[in-house]
Amino acid sequence: MATQSLPETEPATVTVVGPGPAPRRRGSLRGSRRRFVVALVAPAVVFMVLVHLLPAIGGFYLSFKNLNLFTFRQLFDAPWAGFENYRTILFEDNPLRSGFTGAVRNTAIYTFWTVAGTIGGGLAVALLLNREMRGIKVVRTLMLTPWIVPSFVVAVLWQFMWQSDVGIINKVLVDYSGVLGERPVWLIGENSLWAIIVPSIWRGLPFAMLIFLAGLQAMPKELHEAAAIDGAGAFKRFRYITLPLLRPLIGVQLLFGVIYAAYQFSIPYVMFGSNPGPDADLMMTLIVRQSFSNNLFGYGSAVSVLLMLAMLVWVAIWYRAFKRDLEVA
Amino acid sequence: MTQRRLVNLGLDALTWLVLLVMLAPVLWLVISSLQDDRELATGAYDLLHPTLDAFTGMWQTIDFERFFVNSLVICTVAALLATAFASSAGYALARFRFRGSRVFGLTVIGTQLIPGSMFLLPLFIGFIWINQNVGLPLYDTHVGMIIVYTAFFTPVAIFFMRSFFLAIPRDLEEAAMVDGCTPFKAFVKIVLPNAAPGLVATFVYAFLFAWDELLFVANLTQDTAETIPIGIRTFIGNYQQRTAQLMAAGVVSTLPVLIAFFLTQRWLVRGLTAGAVKG
Numbered sequence: 001m002a003t004q005s006l007p008e009t010e011p012a013t014v015t016v017v018g019p020g021p022a023p024r025r026r027g028s029l030r031g032s033r034r035r036f037v038v039a040l041v042a043p044a045v046v047f048m049v050l051v052h053l054l055p056a057i058g059g060f061y062l063s064f065k066n067l068n069l070f071t072f073r074q075l076f077d078a079p080w081a082g083f084e085n086y087r088t089i090l091f092e093d094n095p096l097r098s099g100f101t102g103a104v105r106n107t108a109i110y111t112f113w114t115v116a117g118t119i120g121g122g123l124a125v126a127l128l129l130n131r132e133m134r135g136i137k138v139v140r141t142l143m144l145t146p147w148i149v150p151s152f153v154v155a156v157l158w159q160f161m162w163q164s165d166v167g168i169i170n171k172v173l174v175d176y177s178g179v180l181g182e183r184p185v186w187l188i189g190e191n192s193l194w195a196i197i198v199p200s201i202w203r204g205l206p207f208a209m210l211i212f213l214a215g216l217q218a219m220p221k222e223l224h225e226a227a228a229i230d231g232a233g234a235f236k237r238f239r240y241i242t243l244p245l246l247r248p249l250i251g252v253q254l255l256f257g258v259i260y261a262a263y264q265f266s267i268p269y270v271m272f273g274s275n276p277g278p279d280a281d282l283m284m285t286l287i288v289r290q291s292f293s294n295n296l297f298g299y300g301s302a303v304s305v306l307l308m309l310a311m312l313v314w315v316a317i318w319y320r321a322f323k324r325d326l327e328v329a
Numbered sequence: 330m331t332q333r334r335l336v337n338l339g340l341d342a343l344t345w346l347v348l349l350v351m352l353a354p355v356l357w358l359v360i361s362s363l364q365d366d367r368e369l370a371t372g373a374y375d376l377l378h379p380t381l382d383a384f385t386g387m388w389q390t391i392d393f394e395r396f397f398v399n400s401l402v403i404c405t406v407a408a409l410l411a412t413a414f415a416s417s418a419g420y421a422l423a424r425f426r427f428r429g430s431r432v433f434g435l436t437v438i439g440t441q442l443i444p445g446s447m448f449l450l451p452l453f454i455g456f457i458w459i460n461q462n463v464g465l466p467l468y469d470t471h472v473g474m475i476i477v478y479t480a481f482f483t484p485v486a487i488f489f490m491r492s493f494f495l496a497i498p499r500d501l502e503e504a505a506m507v508d509g510c511t512p513f514k515a516f517v518k519i520v521l522p523n524a525a526p527g528l529v530a531t532f533v534y535a536f537l538f539a540w541d542e543l544l545f546v547a548n549l550t551q552d553t554a555e556t557i558p559i560g561i562r563t564f565i566g567n568y569q570q571r572t573a574q575l576m577a578a579g580v581v582s583t584l585p586v587l588i589a590f591f592l593t594q595r596w597l598v599r600g601l602t603a604g605a606v607k608g
Contacts, residue, residue, distance in 0.1 A: 054455075
């Protein structure tokens with residue numbers, strides 16, 4: 001958007017990036033080149049401002065409004081509430097607050113295990129597939145399949161597989177193999193958070209695997225060979241060569257993995273409906289339910305703002321930890 | 330030596346085993362869709378006598394065709410628009426350093442930080458306002474959903490296209506411009522054809538994500554512009570016991586993206602791993 005506000009008379013604000021002599025341009029051509037860049041960026045900017053930025057500012061504004069079923073007709077003119085919504089969420093003892101703290105806890109657990117499982121599992125499978133064997137190309141391609149299955153299908157499918165008495169998971173665990181003595185209930189109660197964590201890892205792992213495999217394949221072989229000659233075992237080579245070289249990739253996966261998991265909505269919503277219950281309610285299902293089922297729009301907006309603030313804090317922490325990897329990536 | 334061969338054999342076997350475990354749920358989806366509704370609901374399945382009944386029945390149980398066509402239309406148009414906008418903006422980021430290019434790049438990433446729930450309601454209010462003041466219906470219309478999805482998937486698509494443009498040698502355009510092409514002509518006639526794999530990959534990527542979107546379509550549509558995820562929700566809500574049909578609906582909703590992915594996976598994988606390989 002900064003490009004749009006450029007004063008008309010300013011020349012030479014656009015320069016060609018990269019090495020080599022810049023092509024000789026006369027003043028008028030510079031102007032046309034700048035107009036060209038503005039035209040290139042304009043459609044994306046217009047859409048992002050209209051659909052992302054302005055409504056997001058509107059959402060921030062609504063979080064200070066007392067917008068509920070009774071005031072909904074007034075929309076942005078609803079009574080000003082100041083920090084009332086935030087106070088209700090954070091400091092008052094009421095049912096809304098316990099729903100909030102529960103969702104925070106669930107989302108933290110969900111995010112931790114989903115990201116850890118996705119990155120750890122993805123790395124392990126990538127190491128396994130970074131070998132030569134017959135049919136390895138086919139395996140690498142087919143391994144991506146879970147990532148292509150839409151989230152809502154993942155939720156429907158796993159909900160069926162998790163069924164306590166007729167589901168295939170309990171059939172395998174109890175009837176066929178006898179790993180467990182009695183049938184666990186997966187979809188209600190304390191197990192229900194795992195009922196969304198496992199499918200999330202299953203769907204996300206192939207993508208992490210793909211990224212790590214590409215990183216492994218781009219790695220110079222000489223390093224490993226030299227270290228092997230010097231007597232470093234497989235574990236030491238992984239710890240001191242592979243892992244540091246993969247660090248930038250792990251960093252990017254961590255950054256977006258946490259944000260993506262913290263904003264997870266589809267899988268719990270399709271598997272459990274609008275109210276997943278206190279054991280599996282995530283931030284997004286809570287916000288959407290309070291906003292659109294209970295018409296507590298101001299409250300919902302305030303929780304959204306807090307969620308985004310938490311992610312900004314995460315980005316800041318991440319930036320401190322992975323700053324030195326940014327130049328490489 | 331023999332020990333080494335044994336280890337290799339073991340790792341080969343482990344590789345196939347991991348693949349089998351990862352594919353098992355998908356296989357189970359397909360197997361279940363080929364069963365009889367009543368038997369499947371009691372947990373019984375007959376692998377030797379598959380039936381396509383569920384695949385014919387599901388179209389009658391709910392108006393699945395409507396959801397399916399809506400998804401195809403909305404996702405195709407939105408992915409096309411996102412690819413077009415992303416290719417021009419990605420080209421600008423790859424080739425020019427302009428005032429605000431850093432801010433622009435950061436804003437593009439920043440959009441990914443906004444939770445959908447934060448701008449869903451204002452967007453809804455905006456749709457209503459535009460209808461009242463401009464007379465353009467956006468709520469529950471294809472146009473409205475196309476606008477939303479185009480904006481959603483443009484930011485990531487920009488970085489996708491940028492990496493493809495960075496891989497194209499600059500000499501190509503410069504030669505064309507020396508021959509008298511305008512920058513615009515050089516972009517359209519020289520650069521874009523060379524970036525064709527990137528355009529295909531970006532389109533498929535945006536299509537995959539639009540196909541998957543649920544939060545906004547659930548709250549911004551009612552009757553006419555609902556897509557497949559809403560159809561699946563309707564199915565669960567009203568016909569949960571028709572499990573085989575539900576699984577068949579899952580297969581049918583996965584097939585388009587699966588086919589699109591495997592047809593273009595060479596280019597798509599190149600785009601997804603562009604950052605990783607440069608490393």
